[in-house]
Amino acid sequence: MEELIEKLKEIRDDIDFKTETKMVESGLLASFDIIQIVAMISEEYDVKVPISELIPANFNSVEALYAMIQKLEDE
Amino acid sequence: MIQRITDYLDITAECFAEKTAFADDNRKMTFAELKTEACQVATALIKSELFKKPVAIYMDKQTECVSAMMGAAYSGNFYTVLDAHMPVARIEKILDTLLPEAVLTTEKYAETVGSFAGGTQVYVYEELMTSPADLKAVDAAKGKVISSDVLYVLFTSGSTGMPKGVIISHRAVLEYCEWLAACFPLDKNTVFGNQTPFYFVMSGLDIFQTIRNGSTTYIIPRMAFSFPGMLMNYLKENKINTLYWVPSALCMIANMGALPEIRLPHLRFVMFSGEVMPTKQLNMWRREYPDVLFANAYGPTELTDICAYYILDREIKDNESIPIGKACEHMDILILDSNDQPAGQGEVGELCGRGPSLAYGYYNEPEKTAAAFVQNPLNHEYPEKIYRTGDLVRYNEYGELIFVSRKDFQIKHMGHRIELGEIETAVSALDKIDRACCLYDSKRSQIVLYYIGKIETGEIRERLKLVLPEYMIPNKIHQLDSMPMNLNGKIDRAALKAQFH
Numbered sequence: 226m227e228e229l230i231e232k233l234k235e236i237r238d239d240i241d242f243k244t245e246t247k248m249v250e251s252g253l254l255a256s257f258d259i260i261q262i263v264a265m266i267s268e269e270y271d272v273k274v275p276i277s278e279l280i281p282a283n284f285n286s287v288e289a290l291y292a293m294i295q296k297l298e299d300e
Numbered sequence: 301m302i303q304r305i306t307d308y309l310d311i312t313a314e315c316f317a318e319k320t321a322f323a324d325d326n327r328k329m330t331f332a333e334l335k336t337e338a339c340q341v342a343t344a345l346i347k348s349e350l351f352k353k354p355v356a357i358y359m360d361k362q363t364e365c366v367s368a369m370m371g372a373a374y375s376g377n378f379y380t381v382l383d384a385h386m387p388v389a390r391i392e393k394i395l396d397t398l399l400p401e402a403v404l405t406t407e408k409y410a411e412t413v414g415s416f417a418g419g420t421q422v423y424v425y426e427e428l429m430t431s432p433a434d435l436k437a438v439d440a441a442k443g444k445v446i447s448s449d450v451l452y453v454l455f456t457s458g459s460t461g462m463p464k465g466v467i468i469s470h471r472a473v474l475e476y477c478e479w480l481a482a483c484f485p486l487d488k489n490t491v492f493g494n495q496t497p498f499y500f501v502m503s504g505l506d507i508f509q510t511i512r513n514g515s516t517t518y519i520i521p522r523m524a525f526s527f528p529g530m531l532m533n534y535l536k537e538n539k540i541n542t543l544y545w546v547p548s549a550l551c552m553i554a555n556m557g558a559l560p561e562i563r564l565p566h567l568r569f570v571m572f573s574g575e576v577m578p579t580k581q582l583n584m585w586r587r588e589y590p591d592v593l594f595a596n597a598y599g600p601t602e603l604t605d606i607c608a609y610y611i612l613d614r615e616i617k618d619n620e621s622i623p624i625g626k627a628c629e630h631m632d633i634l635i636l637d638s639n640d641q642p643a644g645q646g647e648v649g650e651l652c653g654r655g656p657s658l659a660y661g662y663y664n665e666p667e668k669t670a671a672a673f674v675q676n677p678l679n680h681e682y683p684e685k686i687y688r689t690g691d692l693v694r695y696n697e698y699g700e701l702i703f704v705s706r707k708d709f710q711i712k713h714m715g716h717r718i719e720l721g722e723i724e725t726a727v728s729a730l731d732k733i734d735r736a737c738c739l740y741d742s743k744r745s746q747i748v749l750y751y752i753g754k755i756e757t758g759e760i761r762e763r764l765k766l767v768l769p770e771y772m773i774p775n776k777i778h779q780l781d782s783m784p785m786n787l788n789g790k791i792d793r794a795a796l797k798a799q800f801h
Contacts, residue, residue, distance in 0.1 A: 249523060256526035256552075260782035276529040276561045 226291050232269055233287065236261045242287045249281040259284060266290075272297040303447045304470045306373050308477075308512045309335050316488070316514035322363040323538075324519040329363040331514065334370065339433035341371025344423055345402060346437050351376045351444070354453060354663075356400040356420075358382045358391075358413050361519055364425055365498050366507055368404045369452070373470075376441045377402075378450040380465065381499040384409060386787065392416060394455050394463055397664050447471040453663045454501055456601050465663035466501075466601045475656040476604045477508050479630040483609070485569050485593060486542070490515035493540035495525070495549050500788045501601040502573055505544045515542075525549060525789070528558035541566040544597075546789045547577035548735075554581040555734045559588045573597035573606065575790045576703060576721065578728040578735070580618045598624035598703065602672065602687045604657035607631045608701055619729035619767070621721075623700035624693065631655035633701070634686060635693060640677040643694070648704050648719075651693045652676075654686040692719065711740040713747060716771045720747070723774065726767050727751060730760065735783050737791050738774065741800050749774035750796050752782060 230242045237258055240248065248254045254262075262284065263274050272294060283293040302308065312321075313335035320328045329337075345355065355372040357379055359365045365381065372379035380398055382391055395416065405413045406425045413422050451470045455463040480486055486509050494517050496502040510517045518538045524531040531553065534540075543550075550572055553559060570585065570592055577596060586594060599607040610625025627633040635642065635649035643649030654676060661669030676684045692704040705719035712718075720738040727736040733753040741748050751760070757777040764773050784795035 249526070252523075254526070257782050257785060259526040264781040276556065276558050279527050279529050279556070281523060281527060281530065 226287065229291055229294070230287055232265055233262065233290075236265060246286045248286065249284050254284060262290070266294060270294050270298060302474060304373065304442065304445050304449075305451055305473055305477075305508060305511070306338075306370060306442060306445075308508070309338070309370055312511060312514045319514060320516050321510055321514075322366050322517050322519065324362050325521055327363050329367070334363075334367050334511075336433060337364070337367040337429065338370035338374055339435060339438045340428050340431070341368055341404065341423075341425070342374035342438045342441065343431070343434045344428050345372065345375040345377055346434070346441050348402065348421060350401050351441065352449065353377050353401040354398050355379045356382055356395065356398065356403045358384065358403055358405045358409055359425070360384050360406070360408070361498055361522070362406075363519065364406065368425065369498075369507075370511075371404070373445075373451060374438050374442055376445045376449070378452055380453045380455065383497055383499050383787070384412075386499075388416070390463065394465070397455075397463070397465055398453060399664070445470070447474065450660070454499065454601055456501075464665060464668055467660040467663050468601075468604055469660065472604045472657040472659065473504065473508060475630045476504070476606065477512050479628050480505060480509060480606075481512060483629065484571070484595065486513060486515070488514040490542045490569075491538065491540045491566070492517040492542050492544070493535050493538070494519050495543070495545040495789065496574075497788060500574075501605045502544060502546070504605060505571075525552065528553050528556040529562065532558050532562035532564065535564050536562060536566075539566045540564070541568045543567075543570045545570075545572055546574040547572050547581075548575065548783075548785060548789050548791065550585060551578060551581040551735060554584040559584055564589075567592050569593045569595075571595040571597050571609075573599065574788065576724070577622055579616055579620060579622055579725075580728060580733075582612070582622060583616070583618060586612065596622045596624060598701075599628075599653070600687070600689050600691075602659045602689075603631065603653040603655070604659065607653040607655070607657070608633060608651075610700065617729075619726065621702055621725050623696065623698075624703050625700055627653075631657060634676070634678065635695075636677065642678070646694060648692050648694045650707060651689045651691045651701075652686045653689065654684065658685060658687055709740075711742075711747075713740070713745065714771045716769075718747070718772055723747065723749070723764075723768065723772055726764060726772075727760065729767075730755065730763055733760075735791070737783065737793065737796055739793060739797055739800075741776075743800075746775035747772070748776045748778070748800065750778050750780050750783070750799075752780050 313331045317332040321331045321334045322329045355377045357368045402421045447470045453465040492506040494506045506517045594612040596610045597606045608624045610623045634652045637643045637649045676686045690707040696702050705721035709720040723738045732755040736751040739748050784792040786792040
């Protein structure tokens with residue numbers, strides 16, 4: 226999880242990823258950021274995020290992102 | 301006789317009273333409600349004795365934004381839509397030029413608006429809804445509006461960063477509406493999925509066609525444009541059949557692989573405008589929806605959104621650009637060479653437009669107006685204005701208009717005249733390229749290419765050498781994870797330029 230936060234900080238260093246739980250709904254993440262996060266995940270974790278997982282709920286918090294990555298790695 | 305945009309609403313509010321006109325996440329607004337609320341807004345403006353005055357609208361993108369626009373129009377005033385997501389610096393520049401006499405806002409933003417409104421009267425929508433409309437007063441105000449009066453002033457981004465307020469009359473919009481309805485399958489059964497912001501000229505198609513035909517517009521939540529699956533499901537669930545979007549939004553769906561995943565059984569008409577649509581991604585859409593009508597629209601805000609169009613009726617190869625076709629039936633196009641003479645057959649020239657949808661100019665900017673809105677150089681007999689778009693075009697072998705490049709993107713490099721658009725077309729056609737944008741770093745005399753896609757820069761260079769002359773091969777090639785986008789959802793060229801190093 227710490228590693229993921231570090232990687233996210235490289236994309237947006239102005240967001241407190243540890244505490245945010247509504248990153249999408251609050252408008253904190255722009256579509257530009259989400260595309261970058263998806264690219265980062267496929268590069269760092271070697272998993273492709275399918276359309277079905279590309280939903281706001283998976284991007285609202287670090288926990289949700291982490292859970293999605295783990296699920297994709299297990300598949 | 302239809303004289304003003306509100307005359308459309310007078311008719312549809314009768315014929316389609318209980319039908320949904322506009323819908324957002326919070327509300328479905330019927331045509332009857334739209335008219336009633338617009339008249340309530342108008343009543344307040346009339347009471348303040350405002351007539352032919354600028355009214356700023358500061359709201360989220362919501363159904364009530366449309367009734368606020370129509371309220372300004374019913375009262376004989378004209379509106380400028382500001383967006384709550386706009387940077388404050390931009391809003392201040394706009395207000396300095398527009399000098400509005402009233403600002404319409406919602407409770408949510410009353411305080412924010414108060415901080416920049418100065419002495420300008422602020423009207424809070426929810427408060428206006430507590431008193432009934434004075435229909436007699438509204439009818440009297442409306443009766444004084446003629447078709448040449450201003451409907452809205454729309455501020456364009458402007459490459460210099462100074463927004464310019466384009467002045468558009470009721471007549472300009474009515475001619476645009478009538479042409480659209482005659483040319484395309486737009487009617488009471490149309491269900492729009494609105495992508496474009498309300499301060500952007502393209503949104504006028506969704507809004508005014510809905511009001512004209514008794515159609516329905518769904519205001520798609522901004523968030524959906526980050527999540528293609530969510531977006532496609534939204535379109536499907538709401539039975540949306542018509543899209544008029546910027547190419548970047550259509551490309552996002554194609555590039556993320558969402559097209560084969562989710563079918564849109566209701567889709568019947570897709571049109572795009574605002575920037576060049578990459579052919580490869582359009583072909584992905586066309587393959588998936590062979591029976592849907594696709595059209596490319598072209599035009600600047602100054603000509604009320606569209607002055608040329610092309611209906612995709614033949615196969616276009618991935619390495620070919622999509623034509624902008626021919627002039628709209630209500631407009632005329634001149635292609636002028638550097639001596640202001642008609643460009644010869646197949647020659648590149650500047651596209652200039654004339655016709656009833658021509659804007660009056662830029663609000664409170666006589667010099668900028670005089671530079672772009674000029675006397676038709678081919679007409680020496682009487683005063684007639686044309687608008688110089690700054691876009692370079694030519695006719696192809698089929699007699700179709702082709703967009704070549706912005707005049708500002710035509711560069712002189714190593715002694716050659718080069719259109720950056722031509723390089724972009726070549727790059728976009730390569731396999732595995734999702735988006736490409738080409739710029740010129742004049743300080744270092746280098747062509748710089750930015751792209752997204754799973755392809756190495758060396759391979760791009762090798763493959764471009766097969767299709768472009770040596771002097772057109774980009775000197776620097778940068779791979780990006782994503783393209784910066786401006787407020788309208790188009791590629792932000794200024795932000796890319798800022799990355800030169």
